[in-house]
Amino acid sequence: MIEVAYVTKDMRRDPYERITHLGGAGWQRSQPDVVQQIEQGQEDYYILLDGIPAKLTVALSRFGAKYLKTELEVEEPHILLSLPSQAA
Known part of the structure; x- marks a missing residue:
C-alpha cells in the first residue's frame, strides 16, 4: 500500500x-493514473487519519467523472481534499 501525503x-x-x-x-502521480x-x-x-489508514477508492460522480475518495466518505472527497496541497 502506498501512503498519500499531499494532493x-x-x-x-x-x-x-x-x-x-x-x-x-x-x-507524485496524476489522479487519472492513480x-x-x-x-x-x-x-x-x-x-x-489520526494514525489509522483509510484506503482510497474510485467513485463515479453524478456527472460521470471518476474521482478518488477515502473508504470513509459517502460522496464528495472532503477528507482527501483536506490533505496539504503541493504544486505539481
Whole structure:
C-alpha cells in the first residue's frame, strides 16, 4: 500500500475534479493514473487519519467523472481534499 501525503488541487474545478495529482515521499502521480492503478488492481493507496489508514477508492460522480475518495466518505472527497496541497 502506498501512503498519500499531499494532493495538488485545481480550485476552479468542482470537488469531484479538483484533485489533479497525489503524492508522497518521493513520488507524485496524476489522479487519472492513480484511478487506473486502483481499478486494475496494480496498487492500493491510503491516507492516515489520526494514525489509522483509510484506503482510497474510485467513485463515479453524478456527472460521470471518476474521482478518488477515502473508504470513509459517502460522496464528495472532503477528507482527501483536506490533505496539504503541493504544486505539481
